[in-house]
Amino acid sequence: MVVFSNKMNDSNPTPSETGRLFAPGTHVTFNLHGSIESGTITKQLTNAAIVHIDACSSNKELIFNTNGQTVINYHRLKLTCS
Numbered sequence: 001m002v003v004f005s006n007k008m009n010d011s012n013p014t015p016s017e018t019g020r021l022f023a024p025g026t027h028v029t030f031n032l033h034g035s036i037e038s039g040t041i042t043k044q045l046t047n048a049a050i051v052h053i054d055a056c057s058s059n060k061e062l063i064f065n066t067n068g069q070t071v072i073n074y075h076r077l078k079l080t081c082s
Contacts, residue, residue, distance in 0.1 A: 015044040018074040022049050028077045032070065035059070038080065039070075048073045 015022070022028065026041045028051065037059060039051040048071050055063050 013044070013046045015049075016047055016074060019044055019047070019049065021079065022074060022077055027080045028072075029080055030072050030076050030078065032062070032072070035062075037062070042069070045071070049077065051077075 022041050022044065024041050024043060027038065028041060028049075029036055029038045030051070031037075032053075035058075037053055039053040041049045042052050043050040050069055051072050052069055053059065053063060053066065055068070
């Protein structure tokens with residue numbers, strides 16, 4: 001299990017200009033290990049976001065190995081159409 005901690009201070013990191021497009025709750029797609037995955041932003045970091053991966057029948061092993069979350073650089077994220 002991966003735990004993210006910001007022990008330096010309790011404030012939230014300021015996202016980069018690119019990151020401002022990806023607010024928490026935004027649905028996105030991204031390429032992970034050669035597969036197109038989708039998910040929802042749960043937290044913004046300076047240059048990346050923590051993404052809760054959407055579960056589907058083809059990514060059960062990925063969900064198990066990542067505990068359903070991963071960190072993706074903003075440049076690798078794409079907004080999905082609503």
